[in-house]
Amino acid sequence: MKNILFIILTFVLLISCKSNQEQNEQDPNQKLSSNQLITDLDTDKDGKLSKNEVKGPLIDNFSTIDINTDGFLTAAELKKTPKNPNNRPPNQTNRKSDLSNEINNSVKVTPVNPDYFILENIIGKIQKETIDLNGIETLCYIIKTNSQASEHQMGPWCPRHIDDGMEKAGIWFENGKVYDVSGHFIANLDTFYSDDKWKLYRENGTIKVTDTEEGCLAAAKPNVEEKYHNYCVECLPEYFKDQITTFVIPVTPKYLNSSQNLGRDGIGLAFNGVKFDPPAPTHAILAAHTIAPLDDHGGHVNPHGGYHYHAATGSTKQIEQNDLHSPIIGYAIDGFGIYSLSNKKESKPTDLDECGGHFDDTRGYHYHAGAPGDNQIIKCLHGLPGYTEVKE
Missing domain, CATH: 1.10.238 (Recoverin; domain 1)
Incomplete structure (x- = not known):
């Protein structure tokens, strides 16, 4: 570096x-x-x-x-x-940092099961390749997808009129709570955020929406172009349906004694081939008086990864467990399983670590997805991370 x-x-x-x-x-x-x-x-x-x-x-x-x-x-x-120039996580730009001294081989781990993925959503076959991950030669799965959901409809996101109900739009989150983005919600953002500069609608009640790819590219970024301030940001999956995202995930995860912060890359993969992303940069979005809702499934679209999830809402394929434990919904980029938050008795784990993970005798180390309003599926990584690459 x-x-x-x-x-x-x-x-x-x-x-x-x-x-x-x-x-x-x-x-x-x-x-x-x-x-x-x-x-x-x-x-x-x-x-x-x-x-x-x-x-x-x-x-x-x-x-x-x-x-x-x-x-x-x-x-x-x-x-x-x-x-501390190395305080950022290993990712595409700095994944050569040597983490070999952090590996804890005494921790029980469960290998990635490629049969869990919806193979129709995978481009070609899932390959194996030995990759240098942070100075460690690691056998990895190479998985390529277009990051397009198949179990559910993608969207809707933005209502078109302040009289539209919640069924015509998605969700938003603030302080751990989830809100339906109805027309009424859009019309009252000035009150919601105690800021009279919010006004995403016109005098006739229609809502300003980025309804073109050009508008999407201008608004779906941290430095929102000024002409799209006070807009509801909506990018459609078909704009980026030909993007290919490659996931490099260790076949058998390696537990690290210290956690690794999340970078900007994808943090994991749902079984439908859609990327789990780090927290959405809401501060930057809100500073431009724009809002970029998630759909009811916890996903939306940006130009550098297509459709992706910021929340796990139970809409995707999941693998039930033989005990009371919650189902697995995908894998983190380090190969550890991500499970839904609540178990079959609707109980939530109380012993999660700083990343949202813990151990049990059956699964070894694994993560639990955060609540939908948390704007984070997992908080950090406790395993040797792989990486993602997007070909636009």
Whole structure:
């Protein structure tokens, strides 16, 4: 990985110079604060940096510095990154970090069962290949999909009129609660968020919706284009139906003593071939007075992965267990199973760790999906992670 401290300091020196003469006189060892960097680059004066406000090396390392993956760089993140440049999880860009000393071979694990997947939703055959994962030669499954659900309809997401009922739209989440995105909900977002700048509807009651692929591309990103502020963001699966997402998942998961934070890549795979994604960057969305609802199945669409889930609502294929334990609904990118939250008696586990996982004698280590309103299916990874790649 590049020396992030050097990159940030170099970039600060470049943008802080007001003339060629001043550049020549700049002390190369001078350390400007993270707050000063924010001040110099923050064109919209919101106290943080979006990707369109930075240039050069900061763009190249944006996802590495953006620790909470909300689409913005804060002074705290800029300050933290130089002290611990490896605090981000292994993923496509930094998966070469050596985690061999973290492997705990005494922990019981259950291998991935490829027969659980709906094979009609998989492109070609599920392959096996030995891959270098963070310095560890690991036998992995290579699974390719178009990330299109088959057990349920994808959508709807946005109502078209403030008189529309909840059956014509999806769901939204706030503070752990799930809300139906009816026309009434859209009409009262100003009250819901205590902000009178919210108004996603026109005088005739019709709701402003991104109903084209162009609108989707402009609005379904952290730095929402200004013309699509105060819109309900809806991207259709057919816009990206030809995208191919490749999942590299260890055949037999390896438990790590320390947890790995989630990156921006997919965090797992449902049995229908649809990607489980990390938490949606709601802060960035709401800052533009836009809302990007999930459908009732916990999914929506973006340009860099097609249809994907942010919540597990019980709509997808699941494999029942022989005991009272909750069913398995998919696999995390590290190969550990993801199970629904509640068991057959509607009881929830009380001993989950920081990632949402725990052990039992039958399944070994495994995860339980968070509640639909949590905006996170799992919180982190406790296994040696594989990765995803999207071919657009």
